[in-house]
Amino acid sequence: MAQHSNKMAQVQAVTANRLIDGVVVYLTAKGAWSEKLADAAIAEGKEAAEALLAKANPALEQQEIVEPYLFEIAEEDGTLVPASVRERIRMAGPTVRLDLGKQAEGKTA
Amino acid sequence: MPLIKDGAFVEDKWTYADEEGPLPEGPVIVSLTRWHNEKEALAARTAPLGIKLLSGEEPKEIAGDLDKFAVIALDFPMFKNGRAYSYARLLRERYGYKGELRATGDVLRDQLFFMHRCGFDAYEVSQRITIDGWKEAMDEISVVYQPASDGRKTIFQARHGG
Amino acid sequence: MYRYDEFDHALVQDRVKQFSGQVQRRLAGEITEDEFKPLRLMNGVYLQLHAYMLRVAVPYGTLSSRQMRMLAHIARKYDKGYGHFTTRQNIQYNWPALKDIPAILEDLASVEMHALQTSGNCIRNVTSDQYAGVAANEVEDPRIWSEIIRQWSTLHPEFSFLPRKFKFAVTGAPEDRAAIRVHDIGIELVKGKDGRTAFDIYVGGGQGRTPMIGKLIGKAISQENLLTYLEAIMRVYNMHGRRDHLFKSRIKILVHTIGEEEMRRQVEEEFAAMQKDGPVELPKAEIERIQAYFAPPAYETLENDPAELNEAFEKTPAFARWVKQNVAAHKVPGYAIANISLKPVGGVAGDASSEQMEKVAELADAYSFSEIRVTHEQNLVLADVPQKDLFALWQELDANGLGTPNLGLITDQIVCPGLDYCNLANARSIPIGQAIAKKFEDLDRQNDIGELKIKISGCINACGHHHVGHIGILGVDKKGTEFYQVSLGGSADEKTSLGDITGPAFTEDKIVGAVENIVETYLSERQDGERFLDTYRRIGMKPFKEKLYAAH
Numbered sequence: 001m002a003q004h005s006n007k008m009a010q011v012q013a014v015t016a017n018r019l020i021d022g023v024v025v026y027l028t029a030k031g032a033w034s035e036k037l038a039d040a041a042i043a044e045g046k047e048a049a050e051a052l053l054a055k056a057n058p059a060l061e062q063q064e065i066v067e068p069y070l071f072e073i074a075e076e077d078g079t080l081v082p083a084s085v086r087e088r089i090r091m092a093g094p095t096v097r098l099d100l101g102k103q104a105e106g107k108t109a
Numbered sequence: 110m111p112l113i114k115d116g117a118f119v120e121d122k123w124t125y126a127d128e129e130g131p132l133p134e135g136p137v138i139v140s141l142t143r144w145h146n147e148k149e150a151l152a153a154r155t156a157p158l159g160i161k162l163l164s165g166e167e168p169k170e171i172a173g174d175l176d177k178f179a180v181i182a183l184d185f186p187m188f189k190n191g192r193a194y195s196y197a198r199l200l201r202e203r204y205g206y207k208g209e210l211r212a213t214g215d216v217l218r219d220q221l222f223f224m225h226r227c228g229f230d231a232y233e234v235s236q237r238i239t240i241d242g243w244k245e246a247m248d249e250i251s252v253v254y255q256p257a258s259d260g261r262k263t264i265f266q267a268r269h270g271g
Numbered sequence: 272m273y274r275y276d277e278f279d280h281a282l283v284q285d286r287v288k289q290f291s292g293q294v295q296r297r298l299a300g301e302i303t304e305d306e307f308k309p310l311r312l313m314n315g316v317y318l319q320l321h322a323y324m325l326r327v328a329v330p331y332g333t334l335s336s337r338q339m340r341m342l343a344h345i346a347r348k349y350d351k352g353y354g355h356f357t358t359r360q361n362i363q364y365n366w367p368a369l370k371d372i373p374a375i376l377e378d379l380a381s382v383e384m385h386a387l388q389t390s391g392n393c394i395r396n397v398t399s400d401q402y403a404g405v406a407a408n409e410v411e412d413p414r415i416w417s418e419i420i421r422q423w424s425t426l427h428p429e430f431s432f433l434p435r436k437f438k439f440a441v442t443g444a445p446e447d448r449a450a451i452r453v454h455d456i457g458i459e460l461v462k463g464k465d466g467r468t469a470f471d472i473y474v475g476g477g478q479g480r481t482p483m484i485g486k487l488i489g490k491a492i493s494q495e496n497l498l499t500y501l502e503a504i505m506r507v508y509n510m511h512g513r514r515d516h517l518f519k520s521r522i523k524i525l526v527h528t529i530g531e532e533e534m535r536r537q538v539e540e541e542f543a544a545m546q547k548d549g550p551v552e553l554p555k556a557e558i559e560r561i562q563a564y565f566a567p568p569a570y571e572t573l574e575n576d577p578a579e580l581n582e583a584f585e586k587t588p589a590f591a592r593w594v595k596q597n598v599a600a601h602k603v604p605g606y607a608i609a610n611i612s613l614k615p616v617g618g619v620a621g622d623a624s625s626e627q628m629e630k631v632a633e634l635a636d637a638y639s640f641s642e643i644r645v646t647h648e649q650n651l652v653l654a655d656v657p658q659k660d661l662f663a664l665w666q667e668l669d670a671n672g673l674g675t676p677n678l679g680l681i682t683d684q685i686v687c688p689g690l691d692y693c694n695l696a697n698a699r700s701i702p703i704g705q706a707i708a709k710k711f712e713d714l715d716r717q718n719d720i721g722e723l724k725i726k727i728s729g730c731i732n733a734c735g736h737h738h739v740g741h742i743g744i745l746g747v748d749k750k751g752t753e754f755y756q757v758s759l760g761g762s763a764d765e766k767t768s769l770g771d772i773t774g775p776a777f778t779e780d781k782i783v784g785a786v787e788n789i790v791e792t793y794l795s796e797r798q799d800g801e802r803f804l805d806t807y808r809r810i811g812m813k814p815f816k817e818k819l820y821a822a823h
């Protein structure tokens with residue numbers, strides 16, 4: 001699978017797609033799911049990351065979300081952003097249609 | 110494993126034999142290897158005999174021995190592995206096998222229809238399949254385009270009074 | 272075109288009901304994602320980067336205006352107002368919610384459409400020549416046979432769990448516009464000894480990780496034997512194709528491993544045995560029934576080159592340019608084939624808005640017997656336009672962003688969705704295509720360069736057909752950064768060839784410059800009348816390579 005797995009990643013968050021409509025969501029510190037990356041819980045280090053991923057299980061079992069996984073976060077000009085192009089596109093929407101996706105719905109902050 | 114045959118859950122009288130060692134009493138299903146190694150001894154038993162073909166073990170290997178088997182079990186190692194559909198049709202349509210043809214392994218509700226069409230008449234299914242589910246799976250597609258082992262009238266035939 | 276009878280309707284309706292039940296069970300939590308995934312895939316539902324994606328089959332690329340209107344309606348009601356036409360002549364919706372998909376399938380069924388077998392390891396939607404029925408030298412309309420194959424392959428009990436997906440393409444003309452030699456099975460209609468249509472059957476072509484050109488396995492197979500022969504090929508593949516390795520499971524690998532001779536021997540042996548088992552009968556009456564649906568429409572008696580047309584050429588050079596580039600000869604005097612480019616500079620290749628789809632439907636009603644074709648090069652075609660109406664047609668197209676006169680030129684690219692949408696992508700495709708198009712926007716420059724087919728894929732799956740692009744571009748991922756590998760000399764026509772890789776991949780910043788270097792090399796080397804492909808075939812890779820990597 002392309003792009004999103006990096007075994008060396010230090011800072012990570014958990015993302016998935018919502019079952020009912022497929023929308024990209026992020027796991028928050030409270031174990032809820034938000035459409036905005038800004039709400040995501042950030043895990044530093046391998047153990048914290050695995051613990052965070054485990055928190056996705058209840059939602060998986062309750063058929064709320066599908067295919068949760070960890071992805072790497074990087075810091076850019078003082079804000080946290082996904083490290084890979086792929087995750088940036090998932091966070092914002094297609095780079096060729098700025099009128100579509102989260103970028104158009106004010107959900108990228 | 111629960112066994113569906115002729116549209117109902119039935120008691121499975123058959124045991125799968127190990128690769129070697131003494132055979133259990135009563136009807137047994139042996140592997141192709143064991144059949145090859147112990148043909149005569151197996152044929153001499155009085156209890157009914159069955160054989161299980163794994164994916165990659167083609168029906169032509171037993172084409173001459175079909176009268177020895179009351180059951181042929183075809184394995185689906187994963188539901189995605191569809192070789193046994195071809196094996197089933199070959200057994201029924203080419204080699205004329207009339208005994209029980211059972212699907213074993215990864216047998217899911219949504220494949221039962223295709224299996225039935227290819228000539229299976231017995232299914233080792235997981236606990237989660239109900240008999241209503243089985244009936245639904247048989248009935249939900251009411252018309253078919255292709256001739257297969259179930260002898261159903263095809264759309265081509267229906268259109269042209271065949 | 273083909274119309275469903277009660278049986279075709281029944282099957283699609285049954286299937287919609289079945290899938291609705293499956294979606295309900297999934298949303299109620301009765302089945303897990305692992306169990307649901309194969310079911311949704313059998314109905315064309317993928318999970319992509321931003322949302323689900325629904326792929327709707329457009330059998331052999333033919334649509335009625337009524338169907339096109341429904342596609343527009345679905346895009347507006349359930350999606351974000353547009354759809355994407357693909358290299359499989361299908362349409363994809365990028366944003367449908369899972370809960371809405373049963374309703375979408377209902378709507379599709381009401382116009383004789385479905386999403387059956389647009390994914391999964393089964394026989395996929397059959398593709399064909401977009402000029403079917405109107406090309407001058409075709410043996411017969413290939414859609415007749417595509418439709419027969421569509422029906423035979425629909426919910427085939429034996430071949431729904433093949434080692435891998437399986438693609439058919441059918442052409443009726445010696446000029447191959449359907450890329451039949453890079454399909455799992457490619458079929459060319461030929462005249463048999465008795466003068467009737469027969470079939471040359473190519474097996475084991477394909478793109479993806481290991482591109483291969485199909486081998487001619489069956490020669491002049493008769494109509495009576497066609498379906499049995501196809502079943503024989505499918506059975507050999509189903510039993511002997513590899514299932515242990517994703518990259519080695521296509522039929523091309525089987526053919527390559529055992530060799531053309533052995534493949535032919537196995538197929539012939541199976542075919543002979545099947546004839547004894549009971550062949551797949553295709554009643555003559557059924558062939559005739561389907562042929563009747565593809566009988567030529569009621570053409571008027573018209574003259575070629577009507578006066579109105581020549582007048583319009585003189586008055587409106589932009590129209591003349593469009594006709595020269597986008598309009599092809601029709602077999603009936605006074606008619607023309609009009610290609611509608613979905614590749615405006617700055618647009619997304621293959622995308623059309625609901626309004627554009629409706630406009631095309633309206634124009635099809637007005638000028639082309641209410642029928643539309645989708646091409647594997649991601650354009651649309653109105654196949655039966657009276658020449659005298661071309662000017663009126665063009666004016667409407669032009670006013671709606673559908674009049675780009677670039678068919679076959681450097682800005683008419685095949686571009687897959689890539690990393691902007693696709694879950695499997697390594698790199699973006701669309702912005703690369705857009706940047707190249709921008710660079711070559713000037714129409715005079717494009718015309719000077721002449722026929723040049725750029726094809727771009729965002730990963731090795733090659734949905735963007737990069738192996739058979741005159742210039743092929745493949746997105747690769749190097750540690751989270753996008754790179755682009757370039758190949759030259761591919762072609763998907765009757766002289767199919769696979770492109771040769773130029774060398775190290777280029778970054779996003781360098782790829783447009785690389786394409787310019789390639790084009791400049793061609794322009795400085797070409798001899799009179801040579802297309803890019805001709806020059807490349809004559810002079811080979813070396814001069815291109817030297818120019819491309821000169822700075823290294």
Ligand code: SF4
Binds near residue numbers: 700729
């Ligand atoms: S080629 Fe790759 S990136 Fe492009 S659409 Fe196909 S799978 Fe996606």
